Amino acid sequence: MSSTPASPLHLAVALDGTGWHPASWREQVARPRDLFTAGYWADQVAEAERGLLDFVTFEDGLGLQSSHYGELDGRTDQVRGRLDAVLTASRIAPLTRHIGLVPTVIATHTEPFHLSKAIATLDYVSTGRAGLRVQISARPHEADHFGRRTFPPISLEELRTPAGQERLTDLFDEAADYVEVVRRLWDSWEDDAEIRDVATGRFVDRDKLHYIDFEGAHFSVKGPSITPRPPQGQPLVTALAHQTVPYRLVARQADIGYVTPRGAEDARAIVAEIRAEQEAAGRADELVHVFGDLVVFLDDDQAAAEDRRARLDALAGEPYESDARIFAGTPAQLADLLQELAAEGLTGFRLRPAVLGHDLPAITGGLVPELQRRGAFRTAYEADTLRGLLGLARPANRFAAV
């Protein structure tokens, strides 16, 4: 370990149901019957805010959860059903003060115009703490919920073939256009567009409202937004990325990319690839965070964490596998791992608690104090907005005359 004090890390927690392990709902601390109440989500976010975390993300999807990528699995032994992530985040916003709120939005079947004003509004109701996590859906059964497009069957294995990659590329291109529209709409009002000039009777200066005139392969959007520019100017755009195509989306359009390195060498290679794409996209001088995603089982000793993992795997009937590395150990061991990965260029981490009711309090009550002792995590919230917490300045409006 380097002896110089590490630069402070950023920490987020990914909220999904009762936790990321499919058997998590069967733990005593889980509250599976409360999943569809506001109180449940308020309690989780309050816990995360007690730990001074930068933000929480909310998973979402346009179909029932499934253990198979491309189809429903018909299982009845795991959590199924969820509430809309943007609305859940908004419901929690007035109950919290500092923590960022980053719901998942699915670009594939939804309207960028609606989504742009929804996240702008989340930014208003949270006074500057909103972001979004953009996701695509290649799932045929979700396309069938909309009936406007037909997607052929797909499995995770097929997605890795050249033909599968081509399909993904098309959906990611659409997502890139989607984010472009969302961002232009946020800027479609200049900050001082509202003038309330009683002498001329004008409420707005319409020269400060802008048509965005976006025309793309998948949609055209005229603008301006019906919602004024949000408090942060540009709320956070984030995306999970596992390979080159989504790395490119992160590099071109996002403020944060979540990546899934298996180890230090892997982390270094991923960061290098994203930085190269960032340079190619002409954003070399912009701060783009790269966060490592990890599933965590946290206990006071490593054996307890490993036992818990084994017990949950046994309950589930199979070992839990994840796109992200699965960690089971103590807060100090996790702190070591985070600092080791951070040395390779990761700027923060999004932790996926295996059992929310157990591992989220272990993050806030164990990992956070451990990192604070090492001078690697904040001891108080230092900014009022999510951009502020992440060291991102409020951006100038792209349409404003310089």
Place this chain on the structure above:
Amino acid sequence: MSKPLKQIHLAAHFPGVNNTTVWSDPKAGSHIEFSSFVHFAQTAERAKFDFLFLAEGLRLREQGGKIYDLDVVGRPDTFTVLAALAAVTEHLGLTGTINSTFNEPYEVARQFASLDHLSGGRSAWNVVTSWDAFTGENFRRGGFLPKDERYSRAKEFLATTNELFDAWHGDEIVADQASGTFLRDAKAGAFVHSGQHFDIHGQFNVPRSPQGRPVIFQAGDSDEGREFAASSADAIFSRYAQLEAGQSFYTDVKNRLAKYGRRHDQLLILPAASFVLADTDAEAEVLAKEVRRQQVSGATAIKHLEFVWNRDLSSYDPEGPLPGIDPDLGDDHISKGRAQVRMYRDPLATAREWRELAAANNWSIRDLVIETGNRQNFIGSPETVARTINEYVQADASDGFILVPHITPTGLDDFADKVVPLLQEQGVFRTEYEGPTLRHQLGLAHPDEAAAERAAS
């Protein structure tokens, strides 16, 4: 035996994007900051109102090819702000206007079912239609819908979302930690809909919400709109707040219910109503005139005249006489994104009538627009306003009112403090909320009970 007194329903319309809202008043606050919405909603809840109402427009309005800048411009996303308001209120219903043209049923059903869960059963949906290519320019499909199909799409949209809401029955989630059974049924939420506008199938992913379905509002006034309301809505947001017009609308719509097997109390008529309060009736009249002058600036008067003339009249002096030229009868209307222009069906006749009125009264353009514009519905002391509202409701001009204050966010304060207690004293307005959900406040049965009742009859 005399008829029992009807209980009045009251709701609060957040002031917004129209010239009823007086933004130029020194008391007028932000139309977009969340604190304004919190103040307004908490005032309505303090007064035991049934619900808060939000309107919506999906493209900034234009006139003469330019963004209309004289009224309030800008508003939040309806669903998102209602979800946040659920956190700062406990009983108040949350009614959002959501368009059935530029949305898809699966997504809207998810949003309303989620809002209903997150508010503990307080969601309501004002279903509106739109067909114009102007608004469509903001959406994936553009102006895809012919005008004459907008109600058929709206009807099928609502029927489809109802199928989605009903796809879960409420008993599917077992969540038995010991046995490991989360869902009773692997096909929970299954639906199939095949129709003219929507061909969708799968499994809906939001379990049954407290109200089963959101309360449904309808706002259209055409014959088709009234039939749609009689067949499918729980309440109508109407524009007939005057006594006789209200009574005639009320009778017309309630009489359409029987053919759908519905009773009179299963559809509430709630007109939008503006009001001006002061200590005395005379003071209120003076204040009401001042407000109407604030609502119609010289610039607003010219723009209003353009709705009828359908021409650029910016060279005319609002303090001068009406234009001598006649309206342009072309199809391409100068005003885009607002419903108001459809009110003038014979512009030549309206122009002639207005010229005669102005000449006879020596009115300027601005005077004419103020005088021919809508007078506030209830003007007077708190006693007068409370008495009039009660008389209208008891005389079946409505079942209550959706009040539209002219000041954001404090425009409801006086009504809450001074009028509501008088209505409560008269025993025609609640002093406590009737139950946890909006259906409780509106006296509407849960959809499951309503279905059981239909099956038994």
